[in-house]
Structures are given as structure tokens and as C-alpha cells.
Amino acid sequence: MSPSLTTTLPRGTILKDPILLASGCCGYGEEYLPIVHPSTYGGVITKAVSVTPRLGNEAPRLRETPAGLLNCIGLQNPGVDVLLDEVLPRINQLDYSYIVNVVGHTVEEFAELVSRVQRHCDEQGQGGMIGFELDLSCPNVDSGTTFATDLDVLRAVTAACRAETEQLIISKMTPNVTDMLPYAEASRESGADSITISNTLNGISIDIRTRKSNLGRPSAGLSGAAILPAVLYHIWRVHKAMKDYPIVGCGGIWDADSAIQHILAGATAIQLGTGLFMNPKLPIEVQQGLERYLTEQDEPDLDSIRGTYEYC
């Protein structure tokens, strides 16, 4: 009997397998349809949506680094009106599961976004929508801090979003902290069902001739295979202390081996991002690699291997 990749997240969320495409790397899931249809794996997390449209940053927005990629896209998106009026009705016809990523400048904006998307689901039907991901790596204009690194605003924004929906909420953590555990605990206490570990690492790239940034911003977010060990560390650290709190691993997955490492460190589901740019068929290769690994290890499912990393 072939092993099962079926993945369960809180609030009755069942995925075909643990594979999700990371927000910001897959648009709304449509762009990769000709290569691999998202209905053949767990699902996609849509591009972050804000209350009003955002133009994003000036070019250059990308800079490749050794085994990595710096980006400063700047959350370019058409705003929630377009998402609800045009995008969701369109992708609801495409028969795949998706999580809506939301981003705000204030606690109120986050809550408004969750409320509006929830109301849309209530009135227009659920379609493929299975939950929310909160993008907390942006500054809160009220406190001047980043949602993801200020425990008080992290609790406030999570609780405010929780009050607006009964659906799955995943909070996307930043890796730019010494210890992620307090932030994970705060997320759980304030109502997030799960956390994504993690967003990008802070980084810069300098043009040594001009002594200015190689990007359109002074700093940017680092992703790609280069960050795999750092992300695995955070997953392992949180899972060890919060074994029953589901983690969505995100960062550095470029093949089946790196995906398996996420699960061994403690991830329940995984997100593919930058790896898609090198290999758009990565979801299928990871899916096949997970099945092969479970078979070789004589394990029935992913629950049997999750968090089984032994470090001594």
C-alpha cells in the first residue's frame, strides 16, 4: 500500500499533500497552470492583498545571491476590491485550494481584510478558499514596529483577525529574531491556528563601485536554498517546545530532500517559493520524493516522521 501524504491542518482543513506554494511566488496560482495544475498538490497561498492597491517598489526588485535571491517587490497588488470582484471569482472556477494572504499597515486594516474576504465567502460561496495567512513582516504605522517582532502588536493583530473568521488562520513569522518561540506562543495564545516559519531573512547587496544598493531599496528579503539551515533551525526550535502546534515550513526548499528535512524538523505542511523559479515542476518532484521516502523508510504517513529529527 502506498504511503499517505494527506495533511491535516486545524479547523477541519485537509490537504491532498503538505505542499503549498508560498505567497508572492505564485501569483494567484494561475501562472503555473500550464506546467503543473495546483489541484494536483495541496494548494497555493495567494499574493498578499492590502486594503488599497499598492504599486510596489521601483526596479531593480531582484538580486541573485549565492544559492539565494534578494527581493524587494514591495507588496505590489491590486487591492482587496479587485481581489474580491475579479480574482477570487476567477480562481474559484479552477478547482484548487488556496489560502488568502493579507497584509495591513494597522491592526484595523488586517481585521478589515479578513472581514471582507470572510463576508465574500459567506455571500458568494467558499470556492477553493481554505483559510488566511497573515503577513506580519511589515511595519505597523501606529507603533512604528514590525507586527512580527513586537509581541503586543502581534497579539493584537492576531486576535483582531480571529474575531472576524472561524476559518483557518496561519500567522507568517519573521526569521529576523533571536528566538522565535515567544512569537509562536503569542500567536497561538491570540488565536492563530498555525504559523508559517518563515518569511525572508533581512539582507542587503552593495554595488561596490557606487557604494549604493544593488536593489531599488536599501534592504531586501533573502530566500532560496541559502536560507534552508536557518529556517530548519527555527522550525526545530518551535516544534520541540510546541509539539501540538502545527508549523508550515517555508524557506529553502529546492528538492524533495530539503522538503523532507522541513518535516523531520517538525513542519506539518511546507511551502515552495524561490525553488519554483528554478524548477516549476518542483511541486510534483517533491510530492513524488515524499512518497518515495516514506516507502523506503517503511513509514505509513507524514505524521510518522514529523519532528523525528534526532540531534544526538
Add this chain to the structure above:
Amino acid sequence: MHFERCTVTANEEYGPGHWVISLRSGQDLSGIQAGEFLNLQCDPEDSWSLLRPLSILGVDLAANTMLVYYKHLGRMSRALSSVQAGEALNVLFPLGGRFPVDMSHRRIALIGGGVGLAPLLFLAKQLEDSGMEIDAYFGGASKPDLVLRMLEPYNCNMILSTDDGSHGYRGNCVDCYFDSGRSHDAIYTCGPNPMMNALKARLDGSVPCWASLEEYMACGVGACLGCATHIDNADKRANETVCKKGPVFDLSKVVFHH
């Protein structure tokens, strides 16, 4: 759109640092149009580096190959030049949109430099039986940059320029175009941003000009928005993806920042 491991059938240096690689596909290539590009793995052993966006120079339907012109610019293009015939590379293709062509036009101009010649030469090839007169204003820093051997198979009026005057008109291809005094129904351009910006500054809007842009890219399919460029539409400014909405844009609407 396909993601395929294509076999390299040839990889040849046409001039110092100027290479053309041939990639054999198992797909039907007859629909590929001038202006479209592909994302290419440059090192068959490297799974951690981004695929490189490169314009398609042409398609050989008999051999079912796509031709790509590239130049030694950095680590990845050097890696690509060491790939041997028989090796295989991952290719995502075709990407982006084509050059718009009005078949009622009688005379068109191609203005380009560097690897920007690739989509323009493909366009010249696709239009060689159209009856259009094609003036190609191609420029380079010096004679070796013109890669004359690569230009031989094309049936168009080559008006060449070099910055140092070592071949053809002394000066850049934009000055060469305006000094020629010839009129055209449409202009197609591809090359360094300063070159295209200079062209934009001197056009008065009476002739349509289509520019194929280059930008740092990651996904190539419009998913990551990493390649967005500033497009100034009449009603509003937008950041449009070069990979999906482009790479060909109306030059008059492009705002160059770098």
C-alpha cells in the same frame, strides 16, 4: 508554455564573447514568435541559480531547435559557454509576448545593440517573405561587437555603426538612425536601456515604436512581480511585468529608471 530538458545540439562562439546555443525540443516550435523569450538553466549541474531570461534568436523547424544568442557578461553566461553539445539544460518557454506587426506596413526599422539584436534578427527572419523593406540599424562599441558573421544570413538593409568608428557609421545606432533621414512605418528596438531611452527622447510619436525590454527576472511567468517596470499609461502609472505583460511595450509609455 513548456518546462523541458532540452538537448544542446550546438554551442558556438561567433565572435569574442558572443555565442549562439541551439536547444532541441520535443515540442512543436512552429508557433514561437519574434519577441518571445525563454528562461534557461546555464549550468546543467546547478539547481540553485535562477534560470536566465534570454531572447529567442530564431527557430530551426527542420532540426526542431531554438537558437539563443548570449554574451559573456557574468558567471552564468561563462558557465553556459562551457556547455557541450549533447548535454541537456532545463528550459521554460516560450515566455512573454511577440512584437506586434502590421502587415500593411511597407518599411520598418530595427534599432538595436548588443544581445538586443536577438529578437530583432528573429523578426527580420519572420518578415523576410513579407515584402516589407527592413532597415536594420545595429550598433556596437567596436567592430568585433557587431558579430558580422552572425548577421550574414539575414536579408535586410544592414546599417551598422560603431562608437569608435572601426566599422560603418561612427557613433551609436540611434544617431545613425536619425542621421539616415529615412522614414519608416514602425520601429522595433531592443538594447541597453540608455540606448532605448535616447531613442524615446528623439521620437515625436508619429511612428509607432515597439521596444523589447530587459529586466532582472525570477519566475518568467508573471507570478513573482520581480521584473515590474514603470509604464506610464494615459490614465495612470502602472508597474507591469516585463516577463508577462512584456517584454514588448510601446516605447512611448516606458519610463526608464536604470
